[in-house]
Amino acid sequence: MARKPPITNRVRELREQHGAMTQAELGNAIGVTRQTVIAIEQNRYSPSLDSAFRIARLFGVGLEDVFSWEE
């Protein structure tokens, strides 16, 4: 229960590289709330495969450029 997922991501970094997109803008673009974007960036929540692809496509990169598995 409430264990931190072993997946890390570069969502915040990519968001800042893309014209300082806000968390709310990213949330609207992929169909989640701002709070969920915050949880993803803080590694408190691993998004669904659907949302993960949406994020990667939005930033024009591959899935593994955004998300990685932390051993």
Add this chain to the structure above:
Amino acid sequence: MPFREKSAWIMSAALSAGGLVYFRPVVSAWSESGELISPGLPLLLTYAGFLVAIAVVGHIVAVALAPNDADAPADERERQIFDRAGHYASYVFAAGIVISLGLYIFSNSGDLLFYTVFTSLLAGQIVEYLFQILFYRTSV
């Protein structure tokens, strides 16, 4: 704070306060006379009215503070939060029901059965909202 987390705070507070309103006279009468008063409709209606009043006023204030958040449907993380919170709360409710049935076998008191089942229902709901708050603030 997301609208649905605010809602969970409001409902857990309303249910806790409503529980106090309902059980205070019951416990008071029981400690004075040593016997349970029979469950009655007036006390139940008082509880329901109290609960509805707090829930409605609380949600009106929450919506007024963030009208856009209130309109948005639950996203994937929120749906997971509700599912898991409901899952854990179901154990609390089930445990309460099993205890209630056990007590009934030994006491044969329908009044006691009513109060313990009612308490289980209340506790299950409060725990569900508390788990929602916990999951909103930690990992799902």
